[in-house]
Structure formats: C-alpha cells, structure tokens
Amino acid sequence: MRTYTPAEAARRSGFSIDTLRYYEREGILAPVARTPGGRRVYRDSDLSTLDFLRCLRDAGMPIERLRRYGELCRDPDTVAERVELLREHAAAVQQQMDQLRSWQARVEEKLAWYERQLEQS
Amino acid sequence: MRTYTPAEAARRSGFSIDTLRYYEREGILAPVARTPGGRRVYRDSDLSTLDFLRCLRDAGMPIERLRRYGELCRDPDTVAERVELLREHAAAVQQQMDQLRSWQARVEEKLAWYERQLEQS
C-alpha cells in the first residue's frame, strides 16, 4: 500500500494542492496522515475517495453535500443515508439532463431557422 | 404591441428586476425604451429576446458569450457568427451530457454495491 506526496495526489486526483487542503479543512476529506514533520501523506484509500469526490463534483454536487457525503463515509453504519444522498443527486442530474435535452431541441430549431436565412440571402 | 413594466418583464422572463438592469448595463440586452420620466418600458421583442437568453443561461452559457450573442443580434448581418456561437455551445452541452451519462452509470454501480451491503446486514 504505497503513499503519495501532496503533489502526486494532486496530479492523480485532478484537484489542486490548495483544493486538497481546502477539502480537508472543510471536512470533505478525512484528516490525511502526516509525516513526523507534519507533511501530508496520502494513501490509496484517500486517492480512491478523491476519485469519487471528483466524480461527484463533476456531476455538479455542491460542496455542502460533498461534505455530508464525506462525513457519512467515515461512519460505516450510514449506508442507507449515503444511498439516499446519491439518489437525490441522481434525480437532480436527471432533471438537468432533461433540461439540456430540451435546450438542444430549441437550439436546433433556431439553427435551422438561421440556416434558412443564410440560404435566402 | 403591448408593453410591460419592469416588474411584469421580470415576472414573465423569470429574471429579477436587478438582473434585467444588469443585463442591460452589460450590453447583453439592448437599451430598453423609456418613458419621458426615465422608467423602462419593455416590449414584446424584449421579452422574446429575454426568453431565449433565459434558455441560453439555463444551458450554462457564460455571461461573456451571452453578451456576444446579444451584440450579434443587434446587427442583422451576423447570422453566420450567431450560428457558429450556438454550435460551439451546443458542442459544450453535448460534452456535458456525455459526462453526466457516465456519471449516472458510475453512481448506479455504486448504488448497486451499497444495496448489496444493505441486504447482507
């Protein structure tokens, strides 16, 4: 089970070093292990957590919910709550996709109209 | 061709009065007609512009591009540029949808795993 410096963790997770510290401060990420001198030592488990957090962020989950999810993951007896949280966000994502689809339709219409304009001129 | 007070325009467009003023200041919306006393008088054409702007915003188009689109719409000889701008954003939206779909898949996996956990306990 190897370890990673902050720079490596940043590179692999896609978050900046500052963001990694920020997430830890905010309680999104559990406190990371340290060297005797105080430097952070990220483990594989941290990286896989970060990987999933990255995914949640990319899907638009706000920081506050991310924190909630992070907290829940530190208590093994909260699987049901985690499921609920993810289902909630899944519904939000579904809604957003529906909206984007209707946007696409509307823009296609507008583009078709513009294209007719261009032909006529 | 009826007209609308700022409050009515806000209600119908879904933007706040402050946002309407902001969009005008920023050149996203063309200068709105005024009464002799200086109050804004929105027209149907303003409302339909706002309706499309609302749609673009909801699809995540940033303010800067909105401004560009607004400017282009004030010059009738810019249909090709408008088409280009919309196509560009359409590509961004497509990318976002693809990402959301892959997010959904990943979360479904995680949920299935959590559900197995719940059954076992």
Add this chain to the structure above:
DNA sequence: GCTTGACCTGGAGCGCGCTCCAGGTTGAAT
C-alpha cells in the same frame, strides 16, 4: 552543513453572476 524546492498555516483575494443598498424620482390613485 547548506541549499533548495516542496510543503506547512492562517487568512485574504478572486471571478462569476447576480443581489442589495442608499438616496433620490416618478406617476397613478386618492
């Protein structure tokens, strides 16, 4: 032992997209 670059902390700053505020004006209703 010294250098050097990566890291540490607490706190300030930033970019976006509004949102609110103070202080003043307008105009429809009474």
Add this chain to the structure above:
DNA sequence: ATTCAACCTGGAGCGCGCTCCAGGTCAAGC
C-alpha cells in the same frame, strides 16, 4: 395636492468554490 409604491442610479456586497500569499518549516541532494 398628497401619498406611496414602484422605479431610477451608482456602487458596494455576497455566496460559491476555490486560489493565492506571506512568512515560516522540512528534508533530499550536494
């Protein structure tokens, strides 16, 4: 004529999610 809600302007403030900075510490390589 008076009231009063809705409106005006310029500019400050805010919430989010980071990002940057100053001033200091650590540790690997020479």
